Amino acid sequence: MYYSGFYPMHLALLTVASNLMPMAWWTPISKEPFRFLVAMDRKNHTLSLLREHREAVLNFLPWTERERVVRAGYLTGRKVRKAERLGFHLTPAQQLKHTGVVEGIYAAFELVVVSELQDPAGDHVPFVCDVVHVHRRRRPALGEPILFLGYRDFATLGERGRFGLPIKTSPLDE
Numbered sequence: 001m002y003y004s005g006f007y008p009m010h011l012a013l014l015t016v017a018s019n020l021m022p023m024a025w026w027t028p029i030s031k032e033p034f035r036f037l038v039a040m041d042r043k044n045h046t047l048s049l050l051r052e053h054r055e056a057v058l059n060f061l062p063w064t065e066r067e068r069v070v071r072a073g074y075l076t077g078r079k080v081r082k083a084e085r086l087g088f089h090l091t092p093a094q095q096l097k098h099t100g101v102v103e104g105i106y107a108a109f110e111l112v113v114v115s116e117l118q119d120p121a122g123d124h125v126p127f128v129c130d131v132v133h134v135h136r137r138r139r140p141a142l143g144e145p146i147l148f149l150g151y152r153d154f155a156t157l158g159e160r161g162r163f164g165l166p167i168k169t170s171p172l173d174e
Helices: 045-053 063-071 082-086
Strands: 012-016 019-023 026-031 034-041 055-060 090-092 100-102 107-116 124-136 147-150 153-155
Touching: 012 045, 012 100, 019 034, 019 045, 019 082, 034 045, 034 055, 034 107, 045 055, 055 100, 100 107
Parallel strands: none
Antiparallel strands: 012 019, 012 055, 026 034, 034 124, 055 107, 090 100, 107 124, 147 153
C-alpha cells in the first residue's frame, strides 16, 4: 500500500549527541510555538539517543555535501563515529547540552523533544520538538537544497520563480 508519491522531501542531517543521520521525514507543525515533527525508523540507533538526550539539531547542508549526508545513513553509530569517519565537524549548540551543530550549514534548528507520540502503530516513531534556537547563515541558493526523491534518488532545484513577483536576491530575504 505504501507509495512514495509525496516526494521530493528536503533532506537534512539530524545530529543527536555526536551521532548523525540523514532525515527526510520532518515537517514544521507550528509557528507559535515554533515546532517540528520528526519521525525515525524504530530500528535506528539515533532513536535510542533521542530518547536518552531529548534534543537534536536539524542541519541543512548544500547539494555539494550530498554524498557525505547520504553516506551517514549507510553507517551505524553503534559501531563507528560517523562525524569523524565522514569528516563532519560539530560545533557547540547554543541551547543544547549534548548535541552539536554541523559546520558548513546554511541553516540549522536546535530542537528539544516535547513529546514522543505514543502507539503510532507504525514502523516510524514521531516526536514533537520545540525549536529553541535557529542558526541562519544564509538562504539556500538555487540548486543547493538536497531533495530526497525516494529510495536512492536525490535532486536539487533547477529553476526558481514566484508567480508574478521578482525574486529577491539578498541571501536573507524571505
